[in-house]
Amino acid sequence: MPEGHTLHRLARDQSLAFAGRPVHVTSPQGRFAAGAALLDDRVLDEVTAHGKHLFACFGADILHVHLGLYGSYTAGTGTPPPPRGALRMRWQGEGPDGLGVWTDLRGATACEVLAAPEVDRILDRLGPDPLRPRSDGAVAHRRIAGSRTAIGALLMDQSVLAGVGNVYRAEILFRHGVSPFRPGRDVDAGTWAAMWADLVVLMRAGVRMGRIVTTRPEHRTRRGGAVRREDAHYVYRRTGLPCRVCATPVQTQVMVGRNLYWCPVCQAV
Structure with a gap:
Protein backbone atom coordinates (compact mmCIF):
# COMPACT_ATOMS: atom_id res chain seq x y z
CA MET A 1 0.00 0.00 0.00
CA ARG A 125 -11.21 9.33 12.01
CA LEU A 126 -7.57 10.05 11.12
CA GLY A 127 -4.65 10.86 13.34
CA PRO A 128 -2.20 13.69 12.64
CA ASP A 129 -0.24 13.52 9.38
CA PRO A 130 3.47 14.44 9.64
CA LEU A 131 3.32 15.95 6.14
CA ARG A 132 0.47 18.35 6.79
CA PRO A 133 1.27 21.88 8.02
CA ARG A 134 0.48 22.51 11.67
CA SER A 135 -0.11 18.83 12.44
CA ASP A 136 0.43 18.19 16.13
CA GLY A 137 2.43 15.09 16.95
CA ALA A 138 1.40 15.41 20.60
CA VAL A 139 -2.12 14.37 19.58
CA ALA A 140 -0.74 11.04 18.39
CA HIS A 141 1.30 10.62 21.57
CA ARG A 142 -1.76 11.06 23.78
CA ARG A 143 -3.31 8.07 22.03
CA ILE A 144 -0.07 6.09 22.14
CA ALA A 145 0.63 6.85 25.81
CA GLY A 146 -2.81 5.63 26.83
CA SER A 147 -2.46 2.24 25.13
CA ARG A 148 -0.98 -1.11 26.11
CA THR A 149 -0.82 -2.08 22.42
CA ALA A 150 2.67 -2.52 20.94
CA ILE A 151 4.05 0.60 19.33
CA GLY A 152 4.69 -1.39 16.14
CA ALA A 153 0.94 -1.95 15.85
CA LEU A 154 -0.03 1.58 16.88
CA LEU A 155 2.11 3.12 14.14
CA MET A 156 0.03 1.26 11.55
CA ASP A 157 -3.25 2.51 13.03
CA GLN A 158 -4.34 5.44 10.85
CA SER A 159 -6.55 6.75 13.65
CA VAL A 160 -3.38 7.22 15.71
CA LEU A 161 -1.01 8.46 13.01
CA ALA A 162 -1.98 9.08 9.39
CA GLY A 163 0.28 8.25 6.46
CA VAL A 164 2.81 5.92 8.08
CA GLY A 165 2.94 2.45 6.56
CA ASN A 166 5.08 -0.63 6.81
CA VAL A 167 8.36 0.89 5.61
CA TYR A 168 8.28 4.00 7.77
CA ARG A 169 7.11 1.92 10.75
CA ALA A 170 10.11 -0.38 10.64
CA GLU A 171 12.62 2.32 9.85
CA ILE A 172 11.55 4.97 12.38
CA LEU A 173 11.57 2.42 15.20
CA PHE A 174 15.06 1.30 14.25
CA ARG A 175 16.41 4.84 13.93
CA HIS A 176 15.31 5.56 17.51
CA GLY A 177 16.23 2.21 19.05
CA VAL A 178 12.65 1.40 20.01
CA SER A 179 11.48 -2.20 20.11
CA PRO A 180 8.32 -2.68 18.02
CA PHE A 181 6.99 -4.76 20.93
CA ARG A 182 7.24 -1.95 23.49
CA PRO A 183 3.77 -1.01 24.78
CA GLY A 184 2.65 2.41 23.66
CA ARG A 185 2.32 3.60 27.26
CA ASP A 186 6.08 2.96 27.69
CA VAL A 187 7.05 5.33 24.85
CA ASP A 188 7.82 8.55 26.70
CA ALA A 189 7.02 12.01 25.37
CA GLY A 190 10.67 12.85 24.63
CA THR A 191 11.21 9.71 22.57
CA TRP A 192 8.00 10.29 20.66
CA ALA A 193 8.85 13.96 19.98
CA ALA A 194 12.16 12.87 18.44
CA MET A 195 10.41 10.18 16.36
CA TRP A 196 7.78 12.64 15.13
CA ALA A 197 10.38 15.23 14.13
CA ASP A 198 12.34 12.53 12.31
CA LEU A 199 9.20 11.36 10.48
CA VAL A 200 8.54 14.90 9.28
CA VAL A 201 12.05 15.12 7.80
CA LEU A 202 12.07 11.62 6.29
CA MET A 203 8.59 11.87 4.79
CA ARG A 204 9.27 15.31 3.30
CA ALA A 205 12.36 13.84 1.70
CA GLY A 206 10.16 11.01 0.39
CA VAL A 207 7.86 13.52 -1.31
CA ARG A 208 10.84 15.29 -2.84
CA MET A 209 12.61 12.16 -4.09
CA GLY A 210 9.64 9.93 -4.80
CA ARG A 211 11.14 7.11 -2.70
CA ILE A 212 11.90 6.21 0.90
CA VAL A 213 15.52 6.54 2.03
CA THR A 214 16.15 6.24 5.75
CA THR A 215 19.83 5.29 6.08
CA ARG A 216 22.49 7.78 7.09
CA PRO A 217 25.50 8.14 4.75
CA GLU A 218 27.85 6.39 7.17
CA HIS A 219 25.68 3.24 7.11
CA ARG A 220 25.66 2.77 3.34
CA THR A 221 27.99 0.45 1.50
CA ARG A 222 28.72 3.12 -1.09
CA ARG A 223 29.28 6.77 -0.22
CA GLY A 224 28.24 9.60 -2.51
CA GLY A 225 26.01 9.65 -5.57
CA ALA A 226 22.46 8.36 -5.72
CA VAL A 227 21.47 5.99 -2.92
CA ARG A 228 21.22 2.46 -4.26
CA ARG A 229 18.10 0.43 -3.52
CA GLU A 230 20.05 -2.02 -1.36
CA ASP A 231 21.39 0.86 0.73
CA ALA A 232 18.10 2.69 1.29
CA HIS A 233 16.80 1.00 4.47
CA TYR A 234 18.08 -0.24 7.81
CA VAL A 235 15.79 -3.23 8.42
CA TYR A 236 12.87 -3.19 5.98
CA ARG A 237 12.97 -6.35 3.82
CA ARG A 238 16.44 -7.22 5.16
CA THR A 239 15.49 -10.43 6.97
CA GLY A 240 18.58 -12.44 7.91
CA LEU A 241 21.00 -9.78 6.67
CA PRO A 242 23.39 -8.17 9.16
CA CYS A 243 22.21 -5.05 10.92
CA ARG A 244 24.03 -2.05 9.48
CA VAL A 245 25.01 -0.93 12.99
CA CYS A 246 25.70 -4.08 15.05
CA ALA A 247 25.80 -6.91 12.43
CA THR A 248 23.09 -8.96 14.21
CA PRO A 249 20.77 -10.68 11.68
CA VAL A 250 17.58 -8.70 11.08
CA GLN A 251 14.46 -10.53 12.21
CA THR A 252 10.88 -10.51 10.93
CA GLN A 253 7.42 -11.61 11.99
CA VAL A 254 3.86 -10.62 11.12
CA MET A 255 2.31 -7.81 13.15
CA VAL A 256 -1.17 -6.42 12.30
CA GLY A 257 -1.17 -8.32 9.03
CA ARG A 258 2.12 -6.98 7.67
CA ASN A 259 5.70 -8.20 7.91
CA LEU A 260 7.56 -6.39 10.67
CA TYR A 261 11.37 -6.04 10.56
CA TRP A 262 13.68 -5.18 13.45
CA CYS A 263 17.12 -5.70 14.98
CA PRO A 264 16.87 -7.62 18.28
CA VAL A 265 20.02 -5.93 19.63
CA CYS A 266 19.64 -2.32 18.53
CA GLN A 267 15.95 -2.49 19.42
CA ALA A 268 16.05 -4.63 22.54
CA VAL A 269 12.82 -4.82 24.51
Whole structure:
Protein backbone atom coordinates (compact mmCIF):
# COMPACT_ATOMS: atom_id res chain seq x y z
CA MET A 1 0.00 0.00 0.00
CA PRO A 2 1.41 3.44 -0.88
CA GLU A 3 2.57 5.42 2.14
CA GLY A 4 1.78 9.03 2.91
CA HIS A 5 4.64 10.58 0.98
CA THR A 6 3.30 9.01 -2.25
CA LEU A 7 -0.16 10.52 -1.72
CA HIS A 8 1.23 13.97 -0.98
CA ARG A 9 3.40 13.76 -4.08
CA LEU A 10 0.35 12.77 -6.15
CA ALA A 11 -1.64 15.68 -4.70
CA ARG A 12 1.15 18.09 -5.58
CA ASP A 13 1.58 16.76 -9.12
CA GLN A 14 -2.15 16.64 -9.88
CA SER A 15 -2.63 20.20 -8.60
CA LEU A 16 0.24 21.44 -10.75
CA ALA A 17 -1.10 19.67 -13.86
CA PHE A 18 -4.84 20.34 -13.57
CA ALA A 19 -5.77 22.94 -10.93
CA GLY A 20 -7.45 26.14 -12.09
CA ARG A 21 -8.69 24.66 -15.37
CA PRO A 22 -11.59 22.45 -16.53
CA VAL A 23 -10.97 18.71 -16.34
CA HIS A 24 -12.57 16.16 -18.64
CA VAL A 25 -13.47 13.26 -16.31
CA THR A 26 -14.55 9.86 -17.63
CA SER A 27 -14.90 6.31 -16.33
CA PRO A 28 -13.98 3.93 -19.17
CA GLN A 29 -14.66 0.96 -16.89
CA GLY A 30 -18.07 2.33 -15.95
CA ARG A 31 -17.85 1.82 -12.17
CA PHE A 32 -17.44 5.57 -11.59
CA ALA A 33 -19.73 6.71 -14.41
CA ALA A 34 -22.15 8.74 -12.25
CA GLY A 35 -19.36 10.50 -10.38
CA ALA A 36 -17.46 11.21 -13.60
CA ALA A 37 -20.57 12.77 -15.16
CA LEU A 38 -21.00 15.01 -12.11
CA LEU A 39 -17.39 16.29 -12.27
CA ASP A 40 -16.85 16.35 -16.03
CA ASP A 41 -15.59 19.65 -17.45
CA ARG A 42 -15.65 21.41 -14.08
CA VAL A 43 -12.71 23.45 -12.79
CA LEU A 44 -10.44 21.69 -10.31
CA ASP A 45 -9.63 23.92 -7.34
CA GLU A 46 -6.88 21.82 -5.74
CA VAL A 47 -5.88 18.31 -4.69
CA THR A 48 -4.83 17.67 -1.10
CA ALA A 49 -3.78 14.62 0.89
CA HIS A 50 -4.30 13.54 4.47
CA GLY A 51 -2.53 10.33 5.34
CA LYS A 52 -3.37 7.82 2.64
CA HIS A 53 -6.42 9.72 1.32
CA LEU A 54 -6.61 12.10 -1.66
CA PHE A 55 -9.21 14.86 -1.91
CA ALA A 56 -9.77 16.70 -5.22
CA CYS A 57 -12.00 19.74 -4.80
CA PHE A 58 -14.38 20.67 -7.63
CA GLY A 59 -16.29 23.46 -5.92
CA ALA A 60 -18.63 21.97 -3.32
CA ASP A 61 -18.09 18.43 -4.64
CA ILE A 62 -14.98 16.61 -3.45
CA LEU A 63 -13.53 13.54 -5.12
CA HIS A 64 -12.18 11.14 -2.50
CA VAL A 65 -9.66 8.48 -3.55
CA HIS A 66 -8.08 5.83 -1.37
CA LEU A 67 -5.67 3.64 -3.32
CA GLY A 68 -5.70 0.71 -0.89
CA LEU A 69 -3.40 -2.20 -1.67
CA TYR A 70 -3.86 -2.30 -5.43
CA GLY A 71 -4.72 1.22 -6.56
CA SER A 72 -2.37 3.22 -8.76
CA TYR A 73 -2.19 6.29 -10.94
CA THR A 74 -0.38 6.68 -14.22
CA ALA A 75 0.06 10.03 -15.92
CA GLY A 76 1.43 11.58 -19.08
CA THR A 77 1.28 14.40 -21.58
CA GLY A 78 -0.21 14.60 -25.05
CA THR A 79 -2.87 12.14 -26.17
CA PRO A 80 -3.55 9.34 -23.65
CA PRO A 81 -3.41 5.72 -24.79
CA PRO A 82 -6.68 3.97 -25.67
CA PRO A 83 -8.46 2.81 -22.48
CA ARG A 84 -7.75 -0.80 -21.61
CA GLY A 85 -8.84 -3.10 -18.81
CA ALA A 86 -10.31 -1.93 -15.50
CA LEU A 87 -9.68 1.80 -15.94
CA ARG A 88 -11.75 3.33 -13.14
CA MET A 89 -11.24 7.02 -13.90
CA ARG A 90 -9.43 9.18 -16.45
CA TRP A 91 -8.69 12.88 -16.24
CA GLN A 92 -7.76 14.90 -19.32
CA GLY A 93 -7.02 18.59 -19.53
CA GLU A 94 -4.71 21.34 -20.66
CA GLY A 95 -1.59 21.76 -18.58
CA PRO A 96 -0.14 25.09 -17.48
CA ASP A 97 2.10 25.11 -20.57
CA GLY A 98 -0.84 24.55 -22.91
CA LEU A 99 0.01 20.92 -23.64
CA GLY A 100 -2.44 18.10 -23.05
CA VAL A 101 -2.15 16.23 -19.72
CA TRP A 102 -3.87 13.11 -18.48
CA THR A 103 -3.94 10.74 -15.52
CA ASP A 104 -5.54 7.30 -15.12
CA LEU A 105 -6.71 5.60 -11.92
CA ARG A 106 -6.95 1.82 -11.55
CA GLY A 107 -7.74 -0.54 -8.71
CA ALA A 108 -8.52 1.99 -5.97
CA THR A 109 -10.38 0.92 -2.84
CA ALA A 110 -12.41 4.15 -2.87
CA CYS A 111 -13.26 6.53 -5.72
CA GLU A 112 -16.31 8.58 -4.78
CA VAL A 113 -17.75 12.09 -4.83
CA LEU A 114 -18.49 13.46 -1.36
CA ALA A 115 -19.84 16.63 0.21
CA ALA A 116 -17.82 18.54 2.81
CA PRO A 117 -19.53 16.95 5.87
CA GLU A 118 -18.71 13.47 4.56
CA VAL A 119 -15.08 14.48 4.08
CA ASP A 120 -15.01 15.84 7.62
CA ARG A 121 -16.17 12.49 8.96
CA ILE A 122 -13.23 10.78 7.22
CA LEU A 123 -10.76 13.35 8.55
CA ASP A 124 -12.16 13.01 12.07
CA ARG A 125 -11.21 9.33 12.01
CA LEU A 126 -7.57 10.05 11.12
CA GLY A 127 -4.65 10.86 13.34
CA PRO A 128 -2.20 13.69 12.64
CA ASP A 129 -0.24 13.52 9.38
CA PRO A 130 3.47 14.44 9.64
CA LEU A 131 3.32 15.95 6.14
CA ARG A 132 0.47 18.35 6.79
CA PRO A 133 1.27 21.88 8.02
CA ARG A 134 0.48 22.51 11.67
CA SER A 135 -0.11 18.83 12.44
CA ASP A 136 0.43 18.19 16.13
CA GLY A 137 2.43 15.09 16.95
CA ALA A 138 1.40 15.41 20.60
CA VAL A 139 -2.12 14.37 19.58
CA ALA A 140 -0.74 11.04 18.39
CA HIS A 141 1.30 10.62 21.57
CA ARG A 142 -1.76 11.06 23.78
CA ARG A 143 -3.31 8.07 22.03
CA ILE A 144 -0.07 6.09 22.14
CA ALA A 145 0.63 6.85 25.81
CA GLY A 146 -2.81 5.63 26.83
CA SER A 147 -2.46 2.24 25.13
CA ARG A 148 -0.98 -1.11 26.11
CA THR A 149 -0.82 -2.08 22.42
CA ALA A 150 2.67 -2.52 20.94
CA ILE A 151 4.05 0.60 19.33
CA GLY A 152 4.69 -1.39 16.14
CA ALA A 153 0.94 -1.95 15.85
CA LEU A 154 -0.03 1.58 16.88
CA LEU A 155 2.11 3.12 14.14
CA MET A 156 0.03 1.26 11.55
CA ASP A 157 -3.25 2.51 13.03
CA GLN A 158 -4.34 5.44 10.85
CA SER A 159 -6.55 6.75 13.65
CA VAL A 160 -3.38 7.22 15.71
CA LEU A 161 -1.01 8.46 13.01
CA ALA A 162 -1.98 9.08 9.39
CA GLY A 163 0.28 8.25 6.46
CA VAL A 164 2.81 5.92 8.08
CA GLY A 165 2.94 2.45 6.56
CA ASN A 166 5.08 -0.63 6.81
CA VAL A 167 8.36 0.89 5.61
CA TYR A 168 8.28 4.00 7.77
CA ARG A 169 7.11 1.92 10.75
CA ALA A 170 10.11 -0.38 10.64
CA GLU A 171 12.62 2.32 9.85
CA ILE A 172 11.55 4.97 12.38
CA LEU A 173 11.57 2.42 15.20
CA PHE A 174 15.06 1.30 14.25
CA ARG A 175 16.41 4.84 13.93
CA HIS A 176 15.31 5.56 17.51
CA GLY A 177 16.23 2.21 19.05
CA VAL A 178 12.65 1.40 20.01
CA SER A 179 11.48 -2.20 20.11
CA PRO A 180 8.32 -2.68 18.02
CA PHE A 181 6.99 -4.76 20.93
CA ARG A 182 7.24 -1.95 23.49
CA PRO A 183 3.77 -1.01 24.78
CA GLY A 184 2.65 2.41 23.66
CA ARG A 185 2.32 3.60 27.26
CA ASP A 186 6.08 2.96 27.69
CA VAL A 187 7.05 5.33 24.85
CA ASP A 188 7.82 8.55 26.70
CA ALA A 189 7.02 12.01 25.37
CA GLY A 190 10.67 12.85 24.63
CA THR A 191 11.21 9.71 22.57
CA TRP A 192 8.00 10.29 20.66
CA ALA A 193 8.85 13.96 19.98
CA ALA A 194 12.16 12.87 18.44
CA MET A 195 10.41 10.18 16.36
CA TRP A 196 7.78 12.64 15.13
CA ALA A 197 10.38 15.23 14.13
CA ASP A 198 12.34 12.53 12.31
CA LEU A 199 9.20 11.36 10.48
CA VAL A 200 8.54 14.90 9.28
CA VAL A 201 12.05 15.12 7.80
CA LEU A 202 12.07 11.62 6.29
CA MET A 203 8.59 11.87 4.79
CA ARG A 204 9.27 15.31 3.30
CA ALA A 205 12.36 13.84 1.70
CA GLY A 206 10.16 11.01 0.39
CA VAL A 207 7.86 13.52 -1.31
CA ARG A 208 10.84 15.29 -2.84
CA MET A 209 12.61 12.16 -4.09
CA GLY A 210 9.64 9.93 -4.80
CA ARG A 211 11.14 7.11 -2.70
CA ILE A 212 11.90 6.21 0.90
CA VAL A 213 15.52 6.54 2.03
CA THR A 214 16.15 6.24 5.75
CA THR A 215 19.83 5.29 6.08
CA ARG A 216 22.49 7.78 7.09
CA PRO A 217 25.50 8.14 4.75
CA GLU A 218 27.85 6.39 7.17
CA HIS A 219 25.68 3.24 7.11
CA ARG A 220 25.66 2.77 3.34
CA THR A 221 27.99 0.45 1.50
CA ARG A 222 28.72 3.12 -1.09
CA ARG A 223 29.28 6.77 -0.22
CA GLY A 224 28.24 9.60 -2.51
CA GLY A 225 26.01 9.65 -5.57
CA ALA A 226 22.46 8.36 -5.72
CA VAL A 227 21.47 5.99 -2.92
CA ARG A 228 21.22 2.46 -4.26
CA ARG A 229 18.10 0.43 -3.52
CA GLU A 230 20.05 -2.02 -1.36
CA ASP A 231 21.39 0.86 0.73
CA ALA A 232 18.10 2.69 1.29
CA HIS A 233 16.80 1.00 4.47
CA TYR A 234 18.08 -0.24 7.81
CA VAL A 235 15.79 -3.23 8.42
CA TYR A 236 12.87 -3.19 5.98
CA ARG A 237 12.97 -6.35 3.82
CA ARG A 238 16.44 -7.22 5.16
CA THR A 239 15.49 -10.43 6.97
CA GLY A 240 18.58 -12.44 7.91
CA LEU A 241 21.00 -9.78 6.67
CA PRO A 242 23.39 -8.17 9.16
CA CYS A 243 22.21 -5.05 10.92
CA ARG A 244 24.03 -2.05 9.48
CA VAL A 245 25.01 -0.93 12.99
CA CYS A 246 25.70 -4.08 15.05
CA ALA A 247 25.80 -6.91 12.43
CA THR A 248 23.09 -8.96 14.21
CA PRO A 249 20.77 -10.68 11.68
CA VAL A 250 17.58 -8.70 11.08
CA GLN A 251 14.46 -10.53 12.21
CA THR A 252 10.88 -10.51 10.93
CA GLN A 253 7.42 -11.61 11.99
CA VAL A 254 3.86 -10.62 11.12
CA MET A 255 2.31 -7.81 13.15
CA VAL A 256 -1.17 -6.42 12.30
CA GLY A 257 -1.17 -8.32 9.03
CA ARG A 258 2.12 -6.98 7.67
CA ASN A 259 5.70 -8.20 7.91
CA LEU A 260 7.56 -6.39 10.67
CA TYR A 261 11.37 -6.04 10.56
CA TRP A 262 13.68 -5.18 13.45
CA CYS A 263 17.12 -5.70 14.98
CA PRO A 264 16.87 -7.62 18.28
CA VAL A 265 20.02 -5.93 19.63
CA CYS A 266 19.64 -2.32 18.53
CA GLN A 267 15.95 -2.49 19.42
CA ALA A 268 16.05 -4.63 22.54
CA VAL A 269 12.82 -4.82 24.51
